[in-house]
Amino acid sequence: xxxxxxxxxxxxxxxxxxxxxxxxxxxxxxxxxxxxxxxxxxxxxxxxxxxxxxxxxxxxxxxxxxxxxxxxxxxxxxxxxxxxxxxxxxxxxxxxxxxxxxxxxxxxxxxx
Amino acid sequence: xxxxxxxxxxxxxxxxxxxxxxxxxxxxxxxxxxxxxxxxxxxxxxxxxxxxxxxxxxxxxxxxxxxxxxxxxxxxxxxxxxxxxxxxxxxxxxxxxxxxxxxxxxxxxxxxxx
Numbered sequence: 001x002x003x004x005x006x007x008x009x010x011x012x013x014x015x016x017x018x019x020x021x022x023x024x025x026x027x028x029x030x031x032x033x034x035x036x037x038x039x040x041x042x043x044x045x046x047x048x049x050x051x052x053x054x055x056x057x058x059x060x061x062x063x064x065x066x067x068x069x070x071x072x073x074x075x076x077x078x079x080x081x082x083x084x085x086x087x088x089x090x091x092x093x094x095x096x097x098x099x100x101x102x103x104x105x106x107x108x109x110x111x112x
Numbered sequence: 113x114x115x116x117x118x119x120x121x122x123x124x125x126x127x128x129x130x131x132x133x134x135x136x137x138x139x140x141x142x143x144x145x146x147x148x149x150x151x152x153x154x155x156x157x158x159x160x161x162x163x164x165x166x167x168x169x170x171x172x173x174x175x176x177x178x179x180x181x182x183x184x185x186x187x188x189x190x191x192x193x194x195x196x197x198x199x200x201x202x203x204x205x206x207x208x209x210x211x212x213x214x215x216x217x218x219x220x221x222x223x224x225x226x
Contacts, residue, residue, distance in 0.1 A: 033214065042116075042202055042217035043155070088154060090215075098143055098162060098208060099170065100215060104154040 006089060006103040014111050019076040021106040023089030024069075030092045032065055032072050033100065037086045046074075046087075051094070081112045114138055116218035118203050124224045125193045133188040133221050135203030142208035144186035145215065146170075146178060148199040155202065161186055162208065193225045 007022045023032070031050045035043040049056045049065045049072065056063045062075040076083055086107045090100040119134045137144065142163045147155040147170075157170030161180040175197060177189045186205075190197060200222050204215040 040220075042219045043204075043215075045214045045216070048214055098206065099145075099157055099160060101157075102147075102155040104152060 006106045010107045012109040019079050021074045023072045025091045028094045030094050033090045034074050035088045079110045081110050084110045116216050118218035118221050122222050126226050129193050130191050136185045137205040141205035143206045145204040146188045147202045150199050195225045198225045
């Protein structure tokens, strides 16, 4: 069964606007990761946040983690047309041997 | 440095045929993974290999077998393909370790079973 549930499933915004995607999960985790997938391509790792961290930044990306609510959000600021892609959260469970569990993804369209 | 490579890129099979999907990585990673991606389902883990010489089942292993040929290569075999196995298959690798496990993905194999 899927660990992560993402919201919204699809998001359409104008270039320059911010995009926020949310991820909820069910079990305790070691870390949570976000990946991007461009159409027809493999996934690319964006950012990793550990369970003892609450916020992390990487360029225009900001990730928050609330372990009490078992949720995370990914914020992309000043979006560009090139940000158009699907975004997936993935969780590494505390009791796991290294297997990531992926959510169903959010499809982001950034209109120029 | 090619990262993770997969062959073939596309494949069409008839029901009952067999085939092997190949995956290789040149990052000296210990762990390798096979996923399938279906519309609206995200990625689901089929099999993984935590280290050379070991393999283990993931979430959806039925109908598949794997071989960790050496540290670089991890193959996925469909012994008797079924239409339900129509999907996009991704191979991934990671340096291993329980605490991190950032994964690097190949470009995928698009498989259609008629």
